[in-house]
Amino acid sequence: MLVRLAKLSCPVYQCFHALKIKKKCLPLCATRWSSTSVVPQITTHYTVHPREKDKRWEGVNMERFAEEADVVIVGAGPAGLSAAIRLKQLAAEHGKDVRVCLVEKAAQIGAHTLSGACLDPVAFNELFPDWKEKGAPLNTPVTEDRFAILTEKHRIPVPILPGLPMNNHGNYIVRLGHLVSWMGEQAEALGVEVYPGYAAAEVLYHEDGSVKGIATNDVGIQKDGAPKLWIIDEKKWKPGRVDHTVGWPLDRHTYGGSFLYHLNEGEPLVALGLVVGLDYQNPYLSPFREFQRWKHHPSIRPTLEGGKRIAYGARALNEGGLQSIPKLTFPGGLLIGCSPGFMNVPKIKGTHTAMKSGSLAAESIFNQLNSENLQSKTAGLHVTEYEENLKKSWVWKELHAVRNIRPSCHGILGVYGGMIYTGIFYWILRGMEPWTLKHKGSDSDRLKPAKDCTPIEYPKPDGQISFDLLSSVALSGTNHEHDQPAHLTLKDDSIPVNRNLSIYDGPEQRFCPAGVYEFVPLEQGDGFRLQINAQNCVHCKTCDIKDPSQNINWVVPEGGGGPAYNGM
Amino acid sequence: MAELRALVAVKRVIDFAVKIRVKPDKSGVATDGVKHSMNPFCEIAVEEAVRLKEKKLVKEVIAVSCGPAQCQETIRTALAMGADRGIHVEVPAAQAESLGPLQVARVLAKLAEKEKVDLLFLGKQAIDDDCNQTGQMTAGLLDWPQGTFASQVTLEGDKIKVEREIDGGLETLRLKLPSVVTADLRLNEPRYATLPNIMKAKKKKIEVIKPGDLGVDLTSKVSVISVEEPPQRLAGVKVETTEDLVAKLKEVGRI
Numbered sequence: 001m002l003v004r005l006a007k008l009s010c011p012v013y014q015c016f017h018a019l020k021i022k023k024k025c026l027p028l029c030a031t032r033w034s035s036t037s038v039v040p041q042i043t044t045h046y047t048v049h050p051r052e053k054d055k056r057w058e059g060v061n062m063e064r065f066a067e068e069a070d071v072v073i074v075g076a077g078p079a080g081l082s083a084a085i086r087l088k089q090l091a092a093e094h095g096k097d098v099r100v101c102l103v104e105k106a107a108q109i110g111a112h113t114l115s116g117a118c119l120d121p122v123a124f125n126e127l128f129p130d131w132k133e134k135g136a137p138l139n140t141p142v143t144e145d146r147f148a149i150l151t152e153k154h155r156i157p158v159p160i161l162p163g164l165p166m167n168n169h170g171n172y173i174v175r176l177g178h179l180v181s182w183m184g185e186q187a188e189a190l191g192v193e194v195y196p197g198y199a200a201a202e203v204l205y206h207e208d209g210s211v212k213g214i215a216t217n218d219v220g221i222q223k224d225g226a227p228k229l230w231i232i233d234e235k236k237w238k239p240g241r242v243d244h245t246v247g248w249p250l251d252r253h254t255y256g257g258s259f260l261y262h263l264n265e266g267e268p269l270v271a272l273g274l275v276v277g278l279d280y281q282n283p284y285l286s287p288f289r290e291f292q293r294w295k296h297h298p299s300i301r302p303t304l305e306g307g308k309r310i311a312y313g314a315r316a317l318n319e320g321g322l323q324s325i326p327k328l329t330f331p332g333g334l335l336i337g338c339s340p341g342f343m344n345v346p347k348i349k350g351t352h353t354a355m356k357s358g359s360l361a362a363e364s365i366f367n368q369l370n371s372e373n374l375q376s377k378t379a380g381l382h383v384t385e386y387e388e389n390l391k392k393s394w395v396w397k398e399l400h401a402v403r404n405i406r407p408s409c410h411g412i413l414g415v416y417g418g419m420i421y422t423g424i425f426y427w428i429l430r431g432m433e434p435w436t437l438k439h440k441g442s443d444s445d446r447l448k449p450a451k452d453c454t455p456i457e458y459p460k461p462d463g464q465i466s467f468d469l470l471s472s473v474a475l476s477g478t479n480h481e482h483d484q485p486a487h488l489t490l491k492d493d494s495i496p497v498n499r500n501l502s503i504y505d506g507p508e509q510r511f512c513p514a515g516v517y518e519f520v521p522l523e524q525g526d527g528f529r530l531q532i533n534a535q536n537c538v539h540c541k542t543c544d545i546k547d548p549s550q551n552i553n554w555v556v557p558e559g560g561g562g563p564a565y566n567g568m
Numbered sequence: 569m570a571e572l573r574a575l576v577a578v579k580r581v582i583d584f585a586v587k588i589r590v591k592p593d594k595s596g597v598a599t600d601g602v603k604h605s606m607n608p609f610c611e612i613a614v615e616e617a618v619r620l621k622e623k624k625l626v627k628e629v630i631a632v633s634c635g636p637a638q639c640q641e642t643i644r645t646a647l648a649m650g651a652d653r654g655i656h657v658e659v660p661a662a663q664a665e666s667l668g669p670l671q672v673a674r675v676l677a678k679l680a681e682k683e684k685v686d687l688l689f690l691g692k693q694a695i696d697d698d699c700n701q702t703g704q705m706t707a708g709l710l711d712w713p714q715g716t717f718a719s720q721v722t723l724e725g726d727k728i729k730v731e732r733e734i735d736g737g738l739e740t741l742r743l744k745l746p747s748v749v750t751a752d753l754r755l756n757e758p759r760y761a762t763l764p765n766i767m768k769a770k771k772k773k774i775e776v777i778k779p780g781d782l783g784v785d786l787t788s789k790v791s792v793i794s795v796e797e798p799p800q801r802l803a804g805v806k807v808e809t810t811e812d813l814v815a816k817l818k819e820v821g822r823i
Contacts, residue, residue, distance in 0.1 A: 067767060103763075107583070108603055178601060193770075198763050216763055231592075267592065310589060477603070479585035564586050564603045 069101040071365060074200040074214060076104035077113060078351050079337025081183040082127055082358030088190035090366040100192045103216060105199035107560040109184035112539055114313045114568045115176035116227060116259055116271055118168055118242060123355035136182050140173040140264035143240030150247040155299040163427055165346035165402060168242050173261040175567035199559035210380030211332025217559050227273030227568065232307035239264030248297065249290050252414030254280045258294055278443040278546050282453045286510035289458040292466035304465050312475040313568050314513035314540040319345045322403040323439055328387040332380020336361045344398055345406045346422060353395045360389050401431030410440050447548045450505035473514045477564030478538050480557050486534035487557035488516060488543065495551040496530035504548055511546050514538045538563045573628045574617045574687040576651065577676055578610040580635060580642040581696040594794040606642045609691025613751040615758040616721060617689050618650035625723045628652050632679060634672050636661040640774055647769035648761035654774035666788040673705035678782040680710060692717055692750040703750035713743040717752040
């Protein structure tokens, strides 16, 4: 979020590229560099190959327009929308005028939203005490909560005692995409300027280094948790039931588990998914295929038999908890929601904390904008109160209580060690132990070389319960304007084959839930090259996180592209 | 200075990239929450009208859409592309489902007369029903000449030259204004609605009227009995030799 200085000096600019390039003006791009390294050029994106040095851009008129707002919010998810709505509520209460602009890369609000989801309504109630009258889509209160450990053939139920993080009493099963969409309507009704289909691509700075604004994407240039929605047989439908499992098919050293929620929205709909911790070590692991084989477990399969898969998606979740939260404010802006990462990991819930962080941000910003003797050292406002207020709120308390549960899964007993730890230190002691466990380093460093690991034999999809990757990707409705540079950029085009493929057997072809990365044989001679099918991308960001060489840099593609989730 | 005025009709349809699903009761396609956008051929029609305005051959471009409240988003996109003002013919959601080419044609005909336009642009067909009828019916109701499947349009004083894509190749017609033109794929490449233009478009006017105000009756004489998905494509069968292939084809009675 970016904030402006209230009085006379520099407002925030929101600059826009409006490149109107006719295709005829640009010559065909065939810039292959040859000689010693025969690496075909993969990356053409301007963040890696700057335009100033590219002859093709000489003489092209690049118009940039600028607009000012009081507050600019990037991302219309639960956090961004909560912040926008809260700002407008406060403005109305105090009779002030605050111009709030919200940009969102999805073509419509909710189209890139993906969750599950089991919502703790605490923050939502604060924002909309009258949500029921207003018709918010919280239609399915949780009626039944089950937790189990799966082995290959069996299911061991685990009792959920009140006070354990997995207890969902009072919560709702929602289709987060629909909830976000509803929030978007509320925001617009309050006067927030919402601009879906526009991706914020660059941060702009004042001379003093504080953040000035954002620039949206160029247009017109010439080139871990995977959930699904199923309609099931009505006889198997138990609206309000929440099912979680751990164990098979993941081993105890691979953090993860599944969810299966029965929605109550007219049709017998279930949302199901598998979460896989990206700190897994085996490069042969494919989260997508683990998900497919999980569905065949004898306790899961019957629910899905006779049903029909209607949607698919994937997203990387930020589960570092308290230990991974970065500095939250900077001159000119602040971070809210899952960007810094406020998810309560054992509960697998982050929506409520995201919303609260948005609300708190709005309140802190409004106070500063409104204050009489506003002085700022920098042109962009630095709202340090936000971080202070967050630390005093229930968000911090909640995250503090569960901070050690995820790291406790790194021990010898793996996930089961984590469960034992949770039982003792969370359930009984409520996280009051004086120590804070650390994470074991970045996810991308955790892969072992392929030669030290065993390949996993995944069963073939049967087309009824389990499916192949490409038909699933088609269900996500993802699409990108094909005539744009691939937004999956490589810092060094030679690394995928020389390092990722040779040492780790190309994990990107397995961890991408959309089949973006493929190692195809070279047309001439032996060896392979990396083919990036950028059009398939569902914007999950796993590749940027898990690439062992940290060579892949996900940048935002042209706004409007990406998945078209409907109520996921 | 040109005094010509153009009316462009745009339709809000399910986005082409979305994987559609038939409702369980077979009454139609599921549209709730599904991503919608302007019909691609309508975009081309808007683009052509705006280009004529930029060439100063047309003075004003009006965008019109018939349907429920969400149509205003589609009209806003047309405004962001360069149309001057919009008209939303409001039809409640339930009735909008039974809105077909003939009813829309009646509305457009009345509007064209009321606004005294010289040109009516439409997309050749909508990607949801593929009817390819609205432009032609409107021309018939107005008794105006029509140039459909246009791949090139040139204004010549009080006439318009339209190059049409037809089965056998290209046909060029000269029509007297006022006339109806429907846009085909190769007419132009529509511009992107950039954010500053979307912001400016918010200030442009959209007039909301009811079909009754135009004296048009929207009752449909067509009722949909059922909508079904096409049969699942069965996997192919691999054969070893040409003889096997011929035998298999004979077996299923294909030869």
